Amino acid sequence: MRKPLVAIVGLALALTACGGTPSTQSALPSGPIVIGVSQALTGDKSDPGTAINQGYAVWAKQVNDAGGLLGHQVQLKVYDNQSLADTAVSQYERLVTVDKVNLLFGPFSSALTIPTSAVAAKYKMAFVEGAGGAPKVFERKFKYIFFVQPAVAQKQADPFVNYILGLPSDQRPKSAAYPQQDDPFVSATEDGAQARLEAAGIKTVYKQVYPPTQTDFASIAAAVSHSKADIVLGGTIFDDAVAQVQAYSAVHYQPKAIYFTSGPSTTGPFKQALGDKVNGCMTGDGWIQNSKEPGNAKFVADYLKLYPNKDNLVPGEAAEGYSVGQVMAAAVKATQSVDNTKIADWLHAHKVATVQGEIGWDELGRPQGSYLLEQWQNSVMHVVAPKGDPNKDADPVYPKPAW
Amino acid sequence: MSPGLFAQSLVLGVLTGGMYALMAAGLTLIFGVMKVINVAHAAMIVMGAYLSLTLFRHLGIDPLVSVVLLVPVFLGLGALVQWGVVNRLAERDITLTVLMTFGFAIILEGLQGAIWTSSYQGIKTAYSLESFRLFTLYVPVVRLISAGVSLVLLAGLYVMLTFTSLGRAIRATIQNRTAAQLVGVNVRLVTTISFAIGIAIAGAAGPLLGMLFTFYPATHWLWIGKLLAIVVLGGLGSLRGAFVAAMLLGIAEQVTSVTIALDWAPMIFYVFLFGVLVVRPQGLFGTVERQSL
Numbered sequence: 001m002r003k004p005l006v007a008i009v010g011l012a013l014a015l016t017a018c019g020g021t022p023s024t025q026s027a028l029p030s031g032p033i034v035i036g037v038s039q040a041l042t043g044d045k046s047d048p049g050t051a052i053n054q055g056y057a058v059w060a061k062q063v064n065d066a067g068g069l070l071g072h073q074v075q076l077k078v079y080d081n082q083s084l085a086d087t088a089v090s091q092y093e094r095l096v097t098v099d100k101v102n103l104l105f106g107p108f109s110s111a112l113t114i115p116t117s118a119v120a121a122k123y124k125m126a127f128v129e130g131a132g133g134a135p136k137v138f139e140r141k142f143k144y145i146f147f148v149q150p151a152v153a154q155k156q157a158d159p160f161v162n163y164i165l166g167l168p169s170d171q172r173p174k175s176a177a178y179p180q181q182d183d184p185f186v187s188a189t190e191d192g193a194q195a196r197l198e199a200a201g202i203k204t205v206y207k208q209v210y211p212p213t214q215t216d217f218a219s220i221a222a223a224v225s226h227s228k229a230d231i232v233l234g235g236t237i238f239d240d241a242v243a244q245v246q247a248y249s250a251v252h253y254q255p256k257a258i259y260f261t262s263g264p265s266t267t268g269p270f271k272q273a274l275g276d277k278v279n280g281c282m283t284g285d286g287w288i289q290n291s292k293e294p295g296n297a298k299f300v301a302d303y304l305k306l307y308p309n310k311d312n313l314v315p316g317e318a319a320e321g322y323s324v325g326q327v328m329a330a331a332v333k334a335t336q337s338v339d340n341t342k343i344a345d346w347l348h349a350h351k352v353a354t355v356q357g358e359i360g361w362d363e364l365g366r367p368q369g370s371y372l373l374e375q376w377q378n379s380v381m382h383v384v385a386p387k388g389d390p391n392k393d394a395d396p397v398y399p400k401p402a403w
Numbered sequence: 404m405s406p407g408l409f410a411q412s413l414v415l416g417v418l419t420g421g422m423y424a425l426m427a428a429g430l431t432l433i434f435g436v437m438k439v440i441n442v443a444h445a446a447m448i449v450m451g452a453y454l455s456l457t458l459f460r461h462l463g464i465d466p467l468v469s470v471v472l473l474v475p476v477f478l479g480l481g482a483l484v485q486w487g488v489v490n491r492l493a494e495r496d497i498t499l500t501v502l503m504t505f506g507f508a509i510i511l512e513g514l515q516g517a518i519w520t521s522s523y524q525g526i527k528t529a530y531s532l533e534s535f536r537l538f539t540l541y542v543p544v545v546r547l548i549s550a551g552v553s554l555v556l557l558a559g560l561y562v563m564l565t566f567t568s569l570g571r572a573i574r575a576t577i578q579n580r581t582a583a584q585l586v587g588v589n590v591r592l593v594t595t596i597s598f599a600i601g602i603a604i605a606g607a608a609g610p611l612l613g614m615l616f617t618f619y620p621a622t623h624w625l626w627i628g629k630l631l632a633i634v635v636l637g638g639l640g641s642l643r644g645a646f647v648a649a650m651l652l653g654i655a656e657q658v659t660s661v662t663i664a665l666d667w668a669p670m671i672f673y674v675f676l677f678g679v680l681v682v683r684p685q686g687l688f689g690t691v692e693r694q695s696l
Contacts, residue, residue, distance in 0.1 A: 042521040043619070082521045182666075208665045213625060215616040218415050218543060219660035219668075225541075226408040226661075239523040239617060250532045251541040273527075 026339040032073040033338055035060075035103045035328070036095030040112060043083025044212050047238045047269040048262065048317045049108040052130055053078060055321020056105055058303050063325070069332055077101055081112065088112045092119040102338040103128075105324050108317065109237065109262070110134035110153065110185035111212075117145050126343045128328050130320030134184035138364045144344050146361055148323045148354065150286040150369035153185045157193035157233065157284055159373035160259045163385045163396060164231065165200050171398070173230030173256055177206035179220050179244065180235025180261075189261045189284075190235040205229050214240065221247035231257040238263045241281075242273045249277055249403040256399035257282065265316030265374065267381055268309050278379065280400025284371040286356040287319040288383045291391050295326075296355045311379075323354035407539050412657040414540050420653020421550030422615060426608045426626070427633040427645040428557060429601035435577040435640030436597040437493055439500045443508035444605055445626035450511055451477065451609015452618050453519050456526050466526050466610035470552060477606025481599035489598065490591070508623060515620035526613040549611040556607055557646065560600070564642065573597050577640055625669075632672040636679050638689025647687060651675070 037056060040049030053076075060074050068074060077099055081088035088107055095101045096119065104120055106113050106129020113132025120127035121142040128146045133153040137145060151158075164173065176197055180190050187209075198204055205227040208220065217240070224232060225248065232255045234244050241263025248255070257280075264270055264283040271278050287293075289300055299322050303314045328343075330352045335342040351360035359367050373385035375396055382394035430444045451473050458464040458472070484507075492499045533544040564570035572593045575583035584590045612618060612626075633652055637644025652672055660668040679687065 042516070044523055046520070046522040082516075210665045213622075214665070215618065215622065215625070216419075218419075218546065219412060219657050220665065222411045222415060222541075223408060223661040226405055226411065243525075243617060246527075246532055250534045250543050252534070 026337070026341075028070065028338055029072065029102060032075040033069055033103065033332075034075050034077050034099070034101045035105055036077045036092070036099060036101035037105045038079045038081045038088045038091035038095065038107050038112075038116065040083040040088075040108050041078075041080040043081075044239055045083040045108050045112070045237055048131070048266050048315070049083065051266055051269075051315035051317035052108050052321035052324075054303065054307055054315075055130070055318035055323075056325055058299060058306055058318065059322045059325025059329075061306065062298075062302060063329060069329055070336065076105075081107060083112070085112055085115045088116050089119055092116045096120075096123045096125060103328060103332075103340070103343075105321075105328070106130060106132055109183075110137055110188075111183055113137050113145075114184060117142055120144055124340055126328075126331070126340045126347065128324050128331075128347075130324045131317065132185070133367075134188045136184050138366050141364055143348075143363070143365075144340070145365035146327065146344075146347050147365055147367055148327050148356070148359060149320060150356060150359065150367055150371055152366050153188040154192040156189045156261060156371050157259065159284055159371055159385045160233075160282060161193050161196045163373055164197065164202070164257070167398070173202055175203045175205040175227070175229045175231075177224045177227055177229035177232045177255075178204065178235065179206065179208055179210070179224055179232070181214070181237060181240050182209050182211050183235070183237060186235035186237070186261050190233060193233055193259075202231075209235075210240075212237070212240075214243075217243045217247035218250075220244070221251045221253060224248065225251045225253035229255060231255050232259070234258065234260040234263075236260045236263045238266050238269070242270065245274055245277050245281065245403070252403075254399075254402050258400060259283065264376060264381070267313040267315050268311060269315070271311055271313060271379065276379065277403050278376040280376065280397060282373060282375045282384075282396075285316045285374050286369075286371055287316050287323075288372065288374060288381060288391050288393075289314050290393070291355065293355050293357055293391075294353060299355050319355050323356050323359070326354045327352045327359070408661055409658070411540050412661045413654060414537075414542060415546070416654030416657035417650065418543075418546040418550040418653075419615075419657060420650035421553045422546075422608070422611055423629070423633060423653050424646045424649035425553035425556055425604060425611070427630045427637070427649050428560060428642060429604035429608075430630050431634040431637065431640055431642060431645040432560075432573075432604070433598055433601035434634065435642075436573060436594050437489070437500075438497055439489060439493060439598075440504070440631070441601070442501060442504040442627060443511060443623075444504075444601075445623035445630055446508040446511040446515075447477070447602060447605040448608045448612055448626065449618055449620070449623045450515065451606045452526070452613030453515055453524070453609075455610035455613050456519075456524055459526055459528070465528060466614050467548065467552065469610045470607050473606040473609060474603045478599045478603040480606075481602025482595055484602070485595045485598035490595070508627070512620045512623065519620070521619050521621065523617045523619050524613070525617050526610065528614070531614065545614050549615055552611060553608075556604065557642075560604070561642065569593070569596065629669075629672055632676045636676050636686055638686030641686070641688040644686055644688030 039053045079091040104125045108131040110132045117127050130148045241260040259282040264281045265285045331343040351358050372383045375384045383391045384396040455466045455469040458469045534541045572588045576593050633648045637648035655671045656668045659671045
């Protein structure tokens with residue numbers, strides 16, 4: 001009788017120890033500062049996920065070449081979560097409890113940030129992330145999340161909606177289609193835009209939600225085409241944006257404008273998959289390759305050195321990843337530590353200059369700025385709105401060129 | 404919904420259904436001859452898609468050419484797997500083959516992930532996005548080609564089964580294994596050949612799947628569900644049944660996506676399946692086996 005009892009008590013004690021003690025490494029290590037990342041390097045989010053990690057890598061290389069952070073080299077400890085939320089959660093658990101990393105960077109995208117940020121909060125680790133802006137990320141009121149983009153997901157399509165509503169009444173579209181993936185970031189962006197467009201009298205003629213595993217877009221294209229929608233707001237991540245363009249083009253459907261929540265900003269892979277069909281596609285983002293923000297030129301040059309490609313394109317997500325590094329570096333330098341509570345407190349109180357511009361957060365880690373409207377024109381991504389933005393380098397092409 | 408859109412979804416449904424028929428044909432043939440449910444069937448089709456993708460990317464071989472190249476490869480592979488593994492298990496306990504093919508599906512999925520990663524893939528040729536207009540309807544060229552190739556292959560299979568002595572031996576084995584053996588059919592050989600043909604058809608379907616749909620290692624779970632629904636609905640072991648069920652479900656899926664909702668489309672397979680099984684448990688073209696006199 002005695003042995004099982006001892007075993008049960010032992011197990012209970014062990015479990016209590018696992019649950020109760022945060023294993024945060026708050027002291028500066030003797031060796032390199034290790035930063036843990038679980039990233040969507042394969043699976044349905046692999047293109048943008050890979051791009052974010054490239055941004056992390058460019059940042060780490062620059063920091064190390066300049067002598068490191070507080071005199072320590074930085075080292076990225078990366079796991080591939082295959083775009084699966086459960087895998088990402090267990091990998092962050094592992095990074096904190098087994099690998100005992102000093103700092104954490106977030107994954108792509110909201111769908112993975114929502115569950116993994118709970119792990120970070122449990123261990124009181126600052127979760128600086130470049131791609132989780134859906135309302136659900138902030139709903140649980142964690143104090144350790146910092147979303148490194150200009151604004152939250154609901155505001156992403158604002159510049160597009162503003163532009164559409166600002167068109168002269170004879171040019172303004174009368175109807176819109178909303179084919180969208182079942183994803184928290186996508187629904188936040190799409191619902192916000194749809195409500196404003198409907199309020200302005202632009203009729204919704206198609207709205208359908210498809211699973212992330214959707215592999216056939218022919219029926220979607222047939223239905224959107226028959227709806228004769230003037231404009232399309234595609235609620236997409238990446239592969240589905242590519243598939244939508246291909247399917248619309250196959251049925252010769254020509255909307256006057258097409259906006260994707262995500263996809264066109266993953267510039268290299270998007271261009272590679274679609275060629276000239278990228279032209280006219282719009283998206284909302286916080287960054288553009290030829291941005292005039294301080295440090296951007298060096299980031300772009302170093303990215304292309306590390307990841308050369310024939311079109312010389314830098315994906316938007318790489319800039320988001322790089323910005324995450326800039327934010328973390330600023331906090332570590334300012335607090336002179338890798339104490340995650342100090343880092344979080346500092347970030348709540350300060351704004352940080354990034355290649356996406358200066359970003360500051362409210363008490364829940366929500367950034368307070370606004371997005372840019374971007375459009376592919378002649379195979380180059382341009383900032384086309386809002387008017388007066390220093391990075392605006394072209395006017396929107398509307399209606400967009402035919403596919 | 405406009406009649407135009409309905410007609411468009413019918414066209415897409417018929418073309419997609421033709422492709423489903425080819426994918427399900429091998430599965431139903433293998434079940435007919437061996438009473439083995441090959442859970443790895445869809446994983447083998449996806450393997451065909453990956454091989455075709457590799458041939459296309461690195462050697463520029465058109466996926467339609469790789470259909471021809473993959474058939475003998477998968478034929479040999481099928482014969483080897485049947486002779487080496489499936490047959491041994493089937494003779495001991497037929498239910499073990501379900502576990503075995505399930506395990507084989509997982510191995511194939513892991514292998515695909517290791518070689519090609521789990522990123523989404525598609526085979527995009529120069530004619531991938533072409534379509535032509537038929538009255539008010541658009542007919543996507545790739546879908547028409549794949550339906551055409553499927554039909555040709557299925558017709559070939561039908562002719563082989565109906566008019567050749569091998570076909571007669573296969574049909575005899577499907578109908579009554581013992582009786583076939585009694586009249587001199589080499590049942591073991593026929594079984595191996597049938598299994599191999601079933602896998603060869605999966606190999607041929609691979610490049611077509613790769614041209615039409617996005618695929619990744621885990622996609623085979625989505626497909627095997629659909630394919631099992633098709634072969635059960637058509638009547639296990641019935642090629643004609645699989646064809647009719649594939650058409651029916653292909654059309655129902657497309658029409659549902661445009662008339663009701665996209666997320667209803669995958670469910671429609673099982674709604675049909677339950678409906679038919681309640682009314683006609685042997686499936687549309689299945690026969691009731693007499694268990695005892």
